[in-house]
Amino acid sequence: MKPKFNKFPSTKMPSHYSCLVGWGDICRKIKKDLGKLNKKKNIIVVDYYQGVDKQDCNNQLNSQLKPDLFIDAEEAMLSEDEIKKLVFPDVTNDAIFGFMTRLNIQNYFHPKKLASIQEKIRSASNGIIIITGIGAAYLAENWDLLIYVDMARWEIQQRMRRKEVNNIGIENKSAEFSHLYKQGFFVDWRVCDKHKKKLMKKWDYVLDTNTKSQPKMIEGKTLLTGLSITNSQPFSVVPFFDAGPWGGQWMKDVCDLDRTSDNYAWCFNCVPEENSLLLQFGNIQFETPSINLVFYEPESLLGAAVYSRFGDEFPIRFDFLDTMKGGNLSLQVHPLTEYIQENFGVHYTQDESYYIIDTEEDAIVYLGLVENVNPNQVIEDLTLAQKGKIVFDTNKHIQTWPVKKHDHLLIPNGTVHCSGKGSMVLEISATPYIFTFKLWDWERLGIDGKPRPINIEHGENVIDWSRTTLWTKENLVNRIEKVDEGDGWIEERTGLHEREFIETRRHWFSKPVSHNTLDGVNVLCLIEGEQAVIESPENAFEAFVVNYAETFIVPAKIGAYTIRPYGNSIGKEIATIKAYIRT
Numbered sequence: 299m300k301p302k303f304n305k306f307p308s309t310k311m312p313s314h315y316s317c318l319v320g321w322g323d324i325c326r327k328i329k330k331d332l333g334k335l336n337k338k339k340n341i342i343v344v345d346y347y348q349g350v351d352k353q354d355c356n357n358q359l360n361s362q363l364k365p366d367l368f369i370d371a372e373e374a375m376l377s378e379d380e381i382k383k384l385v386f387p388d389v390t391n392d393a394i395f396g397f398m399t400r401l402n403i404q405n406y407f408h409p410k411k412l413a414s415i416q417e418k419i420r421s422a423s424n425g426i427i428i429i430t431g432i433g434a435a436y437l438a439e440n441w442d443l444l445i446y447v448d449m450a451r452w453e454i455q456q457r458m459r460r461k462e463v464n465n466i467g468i469e470n471k472s473a474e475f476s477h478l479y480k481q482g483f484f485v486d487w488r489v490c491d492k493h494k495k496k497l498m499k500k501w502d503y504v505l506d507t508n509t510k511s512q513p514k515m516i517e518g519k520t521l522l523t524g525l526s527i528t529n530s531q532p533f534s535v536v537p538f539f540d541a542g543p544w545g546g547q548w549m550k551d552v553c554d555l556d557r558t559s560d561n562y563a564w565c566f567n568c569v570p571e572e573n574s575l576l577l578q579f580g581n582i583q584f585e586t587p588s589i590n591l592v593f594y595e596p597e598s599l600l601g602a603a604v605y606s607r608f609g610d611e612f613p614i615r616f617d618f619l620d621t622m623k624g625g626n627l628s629l630q631v632h633p634l635t636e637y638i639q640e641n642f643g644v645h646y647t648q649d650e651s652y653y654i655i656d657t658e659e660d661a662i663v664y665l666g667l668v669e670n671v672n673p674n675q676v677i678e679d680l681t682l683a684q685k686g687k688i689v690f691d692t693n694k695h696i697q698t699w700p701v702k703k704h705d706h707l708l709i710p711n712g713t714v715h716c717s718g719k720g721s722m723v724l725e726i727s728a729t730p731y732i733f734t735f736k737l738w739d740w741e742r743l744g745i746d747g748k749p750r751p752i753n754i755e756h757g758e759n760v761i762d763w764s765r766t767t768l769w770t771k772e773n774l775v776n777r778i779e780k781v782d783e784g785d786g787w788i789e790e791r792t793g794l795h796e797r798e799f800i801e802t803r804r805h806w807f808s809k810p811v812s813h814n815t816l817d818g819v820n821v822l823c824l825i826e827g828e829q830a831v832i833e834s835p836e837n838a839f840e841a842f843v844v845n846y847a848e849t850f851i852v853p854a855k856i857g858a859y860t861i862r863p864y865g866n867s868i869g870k871e872i873a874t875i876k877a878y879i880r881t
Contacts, residue, residue: 301829301845301865303553307534308576308583309527311520317579318515324505325362327515328443331502335442338424343441345434345497348486349454349463350447351510356430358513366425367418371434372467374411381406381467385485393476393751395733396484398643403433403493406467412437432466432490435497446497446518447505450587451487451572452538455479466490475746483732495593495610498522506585508574514584516577524577524584525591529599531839532832532859534850535573535588540564543742543750546624548656548722552847561624567849568616568821571729601818601854603881612729614800614821614877616849619723622658627716628750629664629692629738633760634711638733647711648734649798650727653875654705655825655847658720663707665715666697666770673763680737680754690738697767699775704825704873706792706802708774712762724823726794726802726877735760778804787811792875801880808871810862813852818878820852822861827872831864 318324332340344359346352352370360368376384384406388399415437419427429437435444457463458478464471465481466489501518516524539555542563549555549562566572570588577584589612591599596610604613619627632648639645652663667676676695683690692698696714699707701721709715714737717723735753744750765774773795782789786809793802804825805811812835813820824830824844832842832850835858843864844850852859863872 303845304534304848305553306536306576306583308578309524309533310578311524311527313580315516315520315523315579317582317584319512319582321358321362321513324513324515325358328363328445331443332426337442339422339427340425340443341419341427341429341438341441342443342445343434343438344428344430344445344447345493346430346432346447347449347490347494348432348466348482349449349457350507351457351462352431354510355447355507359428359430363426363428365428367422367427369415369419369427369429369437371429371431371437374407374415374437375467376406376408378468380408385481388485389481394480394753395642395756396480397641399485399488400643401485401489403436403489406433406489407436433493436493443502444497444500444518445503445505445515446494446501447507448494448586448590450508450574450585452574453508454482458482491589491593498590498594504586508585514582516579516584521577521586521590522594524586525575525594528575529591529595529853529855532842532850532852532856533575534844534848535568535570536576536585537565537567537849538573540566543744544621544625544627544719546620546622546722548620548622549618562620563624565618565620567618568614568851569729570612598855599819599853601815604818604854604879607879612819613879614819615725615727615729616821616823616877617725618655618847619652619717619721619725621717621719621721621723622656623720625719625742626664626740628736628740629690629696629714629716630734630736631714631757631761632709632711633733633735633756637760642733644733648728649711649794649800650709650725651793651802652707652709652717653724653726653792653802653825654701654703654707654721655724656703656722657701661701661720662698662718663701663715663721664692664696664698664718665707665709665713665774666765666767667714667763668695668697669767671695671763671766673761677754677758680757683738684752684754689741692738697770705776706778708777708793708795708798710774710795710797712760713765713770713774714761724825724875726800726875728798728800784811785809799880800877803876804873805861805876806871806873807861808863808869810860812858812860813876814858815852815854815856815878817854818881819854820876820878821849822852822874822876823847823849825873825875827863827867827870829863829865829867830861830872830874833860833862834858835860
């Protein structure tokens with residue numbers, strides 16, 4: 299039997315660490331801690347990330363702890379109209395894109411309301427005082443217990459789709475998902491992350507309420523220990539899968555997904571800003587956003603040079619695009635670096651590549667433009683097609699390339715591209731994945747039944763019209779070269795383009811092959827073979843086994859490591875693709 303794709307990778311915690319489950323045990327522990335303090339007045343701060351079910355958490359805290367004074371941080375915020383005005387420059391009127399906010403949590407609070415509530419807290423003579431909500435710690439001048447209720451980005455998005463959560467300080471849960479997500483991406487999550495980073499080392503407890511019926515709580519120092527343990531070994535984040543109008547069927551079988559789903563278009567298997575980590579306490583799993591590891595130990599995870607360049611952001615993304623028995627992706631282009639900086643406040647752009655994991659017969663990729671392309675005609679035809687007056691003729695304007703398993707196509711910013719139907723793509727890219735300018739979407743609707751936003755104006759501003767057939771062939775299609783070999787292994791350079799900051803190396807091997815992070819984070823995927831095992835030559839970490847198509851991260855601090863075939867793959871040739879930042 300083939301090994302199953304691991305959809306829930308986790309970090310095993312030492313047995314002396316514990317995790318409480320259920321509001322009853324959680325609140326009993328809080329009461330016990332307050333009793334040990336033996337104080338007449340106890341202040342509990344329960345700070346929330348955006349997307350937390352505020353009503354449920356507040357009701358449980360109120361009913362079980364029975365505080366003498368209960369304060370919702372939102373009481374001290376600006377009015378809803380004032381907050382809308384505050385965030386508008388970053389949210390903008392654009393259907394998809396905004397500007398990475400420069401706001402901080404304190405910008406949301408009204409000075410007079412804040413002062414009034416702080417005076418109320420000071421004047422309370424005894425009893426239990428609970429301050430809850432987004433930014434609750436900002437209201438408290440001191441506290442006895444600081445509890446943080448975190449939330450996974452993927453779960454936030456599901457709650458947005460179910461119309462269960464609001465953006466910060468605004469009653470708008472009934473708004474379109476695209477608006478809620480955009481405001482979350484450009485504003486709310488940036489504000490909450492800045493606030494979170496200031497609090498992480500001060501947390502007494504952290505709550506996981508991603509599953510509402512089963513909240514979990516661990517000590518803050520336990521979470522930080524779990525992050526450090528994770529960062530001391532190879533690890534995988536929790537992948538998540540989503541359907542799309544062009545989605546395929548390959549991942550259903552390989553990744554063991556719900557066969558009744560219409561399709562799966564994406565697998566986000568290494569996007570630490572969006573993925574989660576699982577900490578394993580016996581048979582209990584505690585979920586925490588994987589970005590917390592980047593925030594907590596950025597230099598040892600990323601490496602000194604990468605950290606100095608990107609800060610506490612994880613700059614490499616791996617994800618799957620499944621069009622097997624599906625359709626074409628949208629025809630698209632990514633912004634130039636200067637364009638994304640000037641228009642969206644992001645300091646690097648989405649350079650990427652398509653590594654072909656598998657194909658059906660006659661699979662193609664659209665990449666670059668035909669020779670002697672007429673830019674004015676392309677834009678005119680795209681505009682007419684968007685208005686429904688013509689069908690855009692891709693064969694007239696866009697170059698196509700037949701692809702097969704293990705081809706690698708490079709896509710520096712400004713290059714028009716899309717994967718055609720019948721392919722399974724491992725997309726290796728820089729992280730700003732929301733910045734895709736769709737040019738043409740094959741006359742179809744999104745899975746919500748509505749037209750998907752098209753960005754011809756943005757696209758026209760960034761398309762590099764010199765990337766025609768000959769240039770693309772010479773620079774972007776299978777630029778593969780052998781760089782080293784040894785007993786039972788070959789190392790090849792497969793990309794990315796010299797204008798992109800990510801380097802990729804493919805290893806074919808039937809015997810152990812040595813790697814070294816060279817003080818830079820490595821991201822790898824097993825692209826051929828059933829299983830491989832990652833080991834430390836110095837036994838610095840436990841052996842880490844990966845299955846076919848699984849992605850894993852090797853922290854910069856690891857240094858030397860080896861990979862060899864494992865299980866049924868022993869004695870066979872298998873392959874990995876590795877990405878790292880050029881320094």
